[in-house]
Amino acid sequence: MWxxxxxxxxxxxxxAEYQIPKLDNWIxxxxxxxxxxxxxxxxxxxxxxxxxxxxxxxxxxGNNTSLWHEVGSFVPFLKxxxxxxxxxxxxxxxxxxxxxxxxxxxxxVMWAQDNFAFTYDIVLWRKSSGxxxxxxxxxxxxxxxxxxxxxxxxxxxxxxxxxxLKQGAYGGAHCINTTVEHPLPAPENVxxxxxxxxxxxxxxxxxxxxxxxxxxxNDFSKWNPGNYSDDWKLIPSCESVxxxxxxxxxxxxxxxxxxxRVQASNGNNTSFWSEEKEVDTSVYNLxxxxxxxxxxxxxxLRVSVGFLEDSDFLxxxxxxxxxxxxxxxxxxxxxxxxxxxxxxxxxxxRTVYCVKARVHKDSPGHQSSEFSDPVCKKTESRNSxxxxxxxxxxxxxxxxxxxxxxVKSLLRCFNYTFFPSLKPFSNIDEYFxxxxxxxxxxxxxxxxxxxxxxxxxxxxxxxxxxxSQSEGDHKKYNSQTSQDSGNYSIEDExxxxxxxxxxxxxxxxxx
Numbered sequence: 001m002w003x004x005x006x007x008x009x010x011x012x013x014x015x016a017e018y019q020i021p022k023l024d025n026w027i028x029x030x031x032x033x034x035x036x037x038x039x040x041x042x043x044x045x046x047x048x049x050x051x052x053x054x055x056x057x058x059x060x061x062g063n064n065t066s067l068w069h070e071v072g073s074f075v076p077f078l079k080x081x082x083x084x085x086x087x088x089x090x091x092x093x094x095x096x097x098x099x100x101x102x103x104x105x106x107x108x109v110m111w112a113q114d115n116f117a118f119t120y121d122i123v124l125w126r127k128s129s130g131x132x133x134x135x136x137x138x139x140x141x142x143x144x145x146x147x148x149x150x151x152x153x154x155x156x157x158x159x160x161x162x163x164x165l166k167q168g169a170y171g172g173a174h175c176i177n178t179t180v181e182h183p184l185p186a187p188e189n190v191x192x193x194x195x196x197x198x199x200x201x202x203x204x205x206x207x208x209x210x211x212x213x214x215x216x217x218n219d220f221s222k223w224n225p226g227n228y229s230d231d232w233k234l235i236p237s238c239e240s241v242x243x244x245x246x247x248x249x250x251x252x253x254x255x256x257x258x259x260x261r262v263q264a265s266n267g268n269n270t271s272f273w274s275e276e277k278e279v280d281t282s283v284y285n286l287x288x289x290x291x292x293x294x295x296x297x298x299x300x301l302r303v304s305v306g307f308l309e310d311s312d313f314l315x316x317x318x319x320x321x322x323x324x325x326x327x328x329x330x331x332x333x334x335x336x337x338x339x340x341x342x343x344x345x346x347x348x349x350r351t352v353y354c355v356k357a358r359v360h361k362d363s364p365g366h367q368s369s370e371f372s373d374p375v376c377k378k379t380e381s382r383n384s385x386x387x388x389x390x391x392x393x394x395x396x397x398x399x400x401x402x403x404x405x406x407v408k409s410l411l412r413c414f415n416y417t418f419f420p421s422l423k424p425f426s427n428i429d430e431y432f433x434x435x436x437x438x439x440x441x442x443x444x445x446x447x448x449x450x451x452x453x454x455x456x457x458x459x460x461x462x463x464x465x466x467x468s469q470s471e472g473d474h475k476k477y478n479s480q481t482s483q484d485s486g487n488y489s490i491e492d493e494x495x496x497x498x499x500x501x502x503x504x505x506x507x508x509x510x511x
Contacts, residue, residue: 052073320339
C-alpha cells in the first residue's frame with residue numbers, strides 16, 4: 001500500500017518490482033503492474049515466504065516515470081497477518097456441523113506449510129440471547145452438540161498459530177437454524193472401558209425396542225480438509241446390538257487415537273449419530289500383574305514392586321498399591337504411592353506378614369492390574385542384625401584360615417615336587433645313623449698315639465720314625481676308647497704286621 005501525491009490525477013499508475021537474496025537484478029512483481037489504485041496483492045506469487053524480500057515502487061504517467069522508491073527488506077511470513085478462515089454450516093436437530101477452510105486464498109503460498117498447524121477458536125451463541133460458548137479445535141470439521149431444536153445459532157471463527165505466536169482475526173458471523181427434533185433421539189454419553197483384553201463401548205439410551213450400531217474413525221482422517229464421511233468404519237461386533245454396550249477385542253486396534261460414535265435404529269427409522277468419543281488406545285493398554293520382592297529388616301519390611309516384562313512405557317503415570325496383613329489375621333492395611341519402593345514400619349517382631357501389590361494407571365480409563373501373588377516374610381528380632389554381623393565376621397575368619405592352610409599345603413607339595421632336599425651319600429648316612437655319642441669324634445681333635453718298639457739297629461729306628469711320621473697322618477680312630485681297648489683300624493694293623501715282619505727279617509740278616 002502507498003499514498004499518491006495527486007488524488008485528482010486519474011491517469012497516473014503505479015508499478016512495483018522485487019529483489020530476492022543472491023540476485024542483483026530486480027524482477028517485476030506480478031499483480032502489481034500499472035495499478036491505478038494505491039495497493040496491490042501479490043499473495044499468489046510463488047515466493048519463499050521465509051526469505052528476505054526487497055520491494056521498490058514508481059509512478060508512471062504516459063512515457064514519464066518517477067524515480068524508484070525502495071521499501072526496506074522484510075520477511076513475508078513474519079510480516080503477514082492471519083486473515084479470517086472460511087466457514088460452512090450444517091444443522092441437525094440438536095447439533096451444528098462446522099466446516100472450516102484455512103486462512104488465505106486457495107492458491108496462496110503464505111500458509112502452505114502451516115496447513116495443519118492452525119488452531120481454531122469458535123464462538124457460538126444463540127441469536128435471541130447473545131450468550132456465547134467458546135470452543136477450541138484443531139480439526140477443520142467440528143460438531144457442536146447439546147443444542148436446542150428449531151433455534152437460530154450464530155458462529156464466528158478465527159485461526160491462530162502457536163509457533164510462532166500469531167493471532168488471526170475473526171471473520172463475519174454465520175447463522176443457521178437447527179431442525180425439528182428427530183422422533184428417534186441419538187444415543188448419549190458414549191464411554192469406553194476395558195475388561196481384561198477387550199474394549200467395552202457403552203452409551204445411554206432411554207427408549208426400548210431399538211437396536212444400535214457403532215462406527216470408528218482413525219484420527220488422521222480428521223486432518224483431511226475434505227469430507228471424510230466415507231472413512232467411518234463399522235465395528236463388526238457392534239452391529240445391530242440390543243444392549244447398551246458392545247464388546248470387541250483389543251487386538252482390533254493398534255496403539256493410536258480413534259473416534260467412536262453410535263446410532264439407534266427402529267425399523268426404517270434411524271437417529272442422528274451420537275456425539276463422537278475420542279479414545280487414545282495407549283491409555284487402555286492392559287496392565288500386567290506386578291512382581292514383588294520383600295526383605296525383612298528388624299521390625300520393618302521393604303517391598304519393591306516391578307514387572308517381569310519390559311514395561312518402561314508404563315512407569316510414567318503409574319500408582320502403586322501395596323496391601324499387607326498379619327498371616328494369622330484377616331485385617332488388611334493399604335498403602336498407595338507413585339514410587340515402586342515401599343517401607344512398612346512399626347511391625348511386630350518375629351511375626352509373619354504377607355504382602356501383595358497391584359498398579360493403577362493415573363489417566364482417563366483408570367485401569368488397574370491384577371494383584372501379584374502374595375509373598376510372606378517373618379520380621380526379625382532387634383538384635384538379629386548384630387548376630388548376623390558377628391556370624392559373618394566369624395565365617396570370614398574361618399574362611400581366611402582355610403585359605404592360608406590350603407596355600408601352605410600347596411607350597412609344600414610344590415617344593416617337594418620341584419625342589420627336593422639333598423640326601424647324603426650312603427656311607428655318610430650310615431655314619432650319622434650311629435648313636436649320638438659316636439659322633440663326638442667329629443667334634444674332637446684326632447687323638448695322638450705313640451707306638452713303642454725295642455730296636456737294636458739304629459737304621460731301623462730311622463726308618464720306623466720316618467714311616468711313623470709319614471704314615472701317622474693316615475691313622476684314624478672310628479670311635480673314642482681307652483688305650484686298653486686295643487681297637488685299631490685295619491690299616492694300622494696291616495702296617496704294624498708289615499713292620500714287624502721287616503724288623504724280624506733284618507734281625508735274622510744281621511745275625
